[in-house]
Amino acid sequence: MSASTAAHKATTHLAAALAALIALVLAAASIAQAASSGGTQAGGAAVKAPSGATAPATGRASLHVTSVRIAAVRCTPASRCSANPHQVSTHGTLQLAGSGLKAGMVLAFPRAPGARVSRSSPAARLRTAAAGLIVTVPASAHSGHIMVLLSGGRYTSSYGPIYVYRHALHPPVAKVPVPSIIGATSASGSAFDGQGMWIWYVSKSGGNAAAILAQAHAATVGTVFIKSSDGSSNYWSQFSPQLVAELHAGGLKVCAWQYVYGTNPTGEAALGAKAAASGADCLVIDAESEYEGRYSSAQKYITALRATVGASYPVALASFPYVSYHPSLPYSVFLGPEGAQYNAPQMYWKDIGVSVDTVFANTYIGNRIYARPIFPLGQTYGGISNADLLRFREEAVDYGATGASYWDWQETTPSGWSTLAAPLAPLTSVTPNTSYPELHSGSKGDQVLWLQEHLASAIPSQETTGTFASxxxxxxxxxxxxxxxxxxxxxxxxTWTALLAL
Structure with missing residues (x-):
């Protein structure tokens, strides 16, 4: 090798080294600038911030900054916020307080509900306003923990969760006193007291919390029953903690209702428990013809549900009102020991083809033996008359119910809403039917089974067959x-009075 060739190669190696060094410096500068402007971070594996949310990706714990910290966050102004200061709309404004926070710093939000902050997280810069440091929530932000991203891949502890909504928020409406439907008995102290309305699809029933609150308060509705699941695997996303929280903030009680089939009772119970965990004030079991003959499934459902929600959590059964028409439906399990504490029979008089007076009499005769408070479930659909709807409300009072509810929101007409809001006058034309079902030799069904179970308490040799035999x-x-x-x-x-006293 000649001296000139060696010198040339040395020069070439030096140039390559300098080029690599310059590229490294430029890359580092580019990453630092991106972190300060848009919420990206230096390369490397993600690390877990002390608060539990994942910080911008880095392999060095020293990049976690403790001198800058978010201490408080609240939605502002009040006219565009709910009662919960951690709830905000996209394009809404959050006010921040803490230590070391400055205008120009970048605040990052999850890019999906509950997601960890990453280099692709939507972000916005803090700015100074009369109220202090504020930030506008990006259109693509979602609910979860937020975090300040600093230059050089540094980051702060996370804060939250912050709940981000796709619709406008409003301050809570002043709660209108809801007159309890109180007759001969005292209020139960549950969400079933007062006037309730059932919601099948939220999208067809106002569409958002603000609309639901406005209509409910106008009609003196104090509780909404919202569908939460169907079967054992279909949980309805409309029954969300966010919606429940907003309705609670506006003064409504919120109950979940689930339609059950009995093919997978433990799965159905799990979805019922999920709704309870989402903030539901009560759970209603809608068990109809699919559950007929499924006594074992009903018991498995009740056992699994109570194991999760506890013995005192408010549960109701909403099923057929005429027990004798459905002799194999396990009313005695759903309304039995450890079962539902409340009974909300579907008293749809027009669908059944009877008068309001008749549906009350027959329903109470058949259901009274289960000794659960009855909360009549009436109808506002199907072209019912306002006179019948008003009479249903009045008769609920006459029968001593402390609450009544109606199916359903999306089919209620403007005149129906007005009738629900109308004041009630004492009903003197009806005497409540206080009878019990008369069972005798040859009778069959759940009422007989219930009779036999109570009779066995006094005479242990009594078999529980569901058939009234010798x-x-x-x-x-x-x-x-x-x-x-x-x-x-x-x-x-x-006889029933004596048996039920055992």
Missing amino acids: QTSANLRAFQAAHGISASGVADAA
């Missing part, structure tokens, strides 16, 4: 004689 007849006569009741072998009002 053994049941003989044991019932013996029970009646022992309690000073005419030994007719027929379960009449006096």
Whole structure:
């Protein structure tokens, strides 16, 4: 190798080294600028910030800055915010307080609900206003923890969660006193008291919390029942913690209702528990023809549900009002020990083809034996008359119900809403029916099963078959004689009263 060749190669290597060094410096400068302007970070694996949210990706813990810290965040101005200061709309404004915060710093939001902040997170710069440091929420921001991103890949601890909505927020509406429907009994203290309205699809029932609140307060509705799931795997996203929180902030109680089939009772119970965990004030089980004959499934559902939500969580059954028409439906399980504390039979008088007076009488006769407070569920759909709707409200009072609700929001006409808001006058033309179902030899179904279960408390040899045969007849006569009741072998009002007192 000649001296000139060696010198040439040395020069070439030196130039290459200088070029590599310049490229490295430029890359570092580019990354630092991106971090300060848009929420990206230096390369490397993501690390977990002390607060639990993932910080901008870096391999060095020293990039976590503690001298800059978010201490408080609130939505502003109040006219564009809900009662929860951590709720804000996209394009809305947040006011921040803390240590080391300055105008020009970048605040990053999750790019998907609950996602960790990353180099692709939507971000905006802090700016100074009369109220202090504020930031405009980017259009692509989502709910979750927020974080300040600093130059050089540095980052702060996260703060949150902040709930970001795609619709405008409004301050809570002053709560209109909702008159409780109180007759002969005292209010239950649950979300079933007062007037309620059922929502099938939120998108067809106002579409957002603000519209629901406005209509509910105008009609003296204090509780909304919103569908949360169908079956064992279909949870409805409309029943979200955010919607529940907004409606709560506006003064409404919010209950979930689920339609169940009985093919996977533990899965159905899990979805019911999920709604309860989302903030529901109560859960309603809508069990209809699919559950007929499924006693084992009903018991599995109740056991699994109570194991998750607890024994005192408010649960109701909303099913067919005429028990004798559905003898194999497991009312005695759903409304039995550890089951639902409340009964909300679907008393759709026009669908059934009877008068309001008749649906009340027959429903109470058949359901009274289960000894659960009855909260009538009426109808506002199907072209019902305002006179019938008003009479339903009045008759609920007459029967001593402390609450009544109506199916359903999206089919309620303007005149129907007005009727729900109308003041009630005492109803003197109806005397509540206080009868019990008369069961006798040959009777079958859940009412007989319920009779046998209570009879077995006094006479342990009594079998629970659901069929009123010779053994049941003989044991019932013996029970009646022992309690000073005419030994007719027929379960009449006096007999039921004695049995239910056991």
